[in-house]
Amino acid sequence: MSNDMDKIFFNEILREYNLIKIKNKKKDNMKKKKLYTRYPEFDELEKKVSEIGLNIAKLVLKKFDMGEIERLKKESQILVEKYNFLLKKIGLSKSYFEVYDCKICHDTGFIDNKKCGCLKKKLVEKYCNMSSLNRILEQENFANFNFKYYKGESLRLIKKAYKSSLSFVKYFGVKFKNLLFYGDTGLGKTFLCNCIANEILNMGKSVLYKTAPELFKMLDEIRFSNYEKNIEQEKIIFDCDLLIIDDLGSEYKTMPLESDLFNIINMRLLNKKPVIISTNVNANELPEFYTQRIISRIYGYYNMFEFVGEDIRMKKKM
């Protein structure tokens, strides 16, 4: 998982863990209140313990003799034990008040300095939201990929693209690969992009999915403001584990756009960060749309797959 990306979401997630703790603390207190009205002796014990704690703190500040502090600590310990003993007597355990969402890491996100499963899950959710993909991915994934819409030459080509997509996923992070899907409308280019996105997200990696117009709009916004948030957004484009640019060619062409696209493609190549591009523009017509510097990188470093056949959108309607 890319470290920069983790950091961006990490602070957000830590805040979430804090909110969880506050929420559970409230639950704790409610439970206590209930218990204490029935058994006031718990209330007394707890008050005494916190009183002693306060006294110890005062003594520490005054640099009082250690003997007295030790004595108070022991006294407090006995009271806590008594508290737990009484709790057990009425059939409750010590953990009765310890409400946690995650019992494994106690809502800290870590066990032995390693990411807990709940933290990994939170990160994946963040990456999904960032890609605005979560709902689509329930439908557009490898399990739902149907070959029945293809036949003859179109079937031969889609099988090639499908196979390469699977191997792209299998060797993600091991073999550096970029993909370009091109062809007419409604042939499953976006569908296949989503299949891949799904798998990569499930690996706990960050995926940014953007249509070309969205991506360039995002870059324009970044250019014309200098909020910290925008710097983070720019980082996401350059540093996410996988960038998917859908519908390249459908954007409105401007000069800054050309250099933006060049920077993205070039920087990600240099840093060995994969990109998947889908476009309606035929591969051999791409030079009419983009500068030589962009084209030579795409031709040189992208595996290109053609999609042909009949519009699946129309077929599905019939």
Ligand SMILES: Nc1ncnc2c1ncn2[C@@H]1O[C@H](COP(=O)(O)OP(=O)(O)OP(=O)(O)O)[C@@H](O)[C@H]1O
């Ligand atoms: N292999 C497939 N199995 C099932 N449904 C598919 C498959 N491929 C595409 N579809 C469906 O067909 C429709 C068109 O597919 P998709 O959006 O991927 O086409 P596209 O090639 O990206 O088209 P465009 O160039 O217009 O963006 C979608 O509703 C999609 O869910």
Ligand SMILES: [Mg+2]
């Ligand atoms: Mg599409």
Ligand SMILES: [Zn+2]
């Ligand atoms: Zn956990």
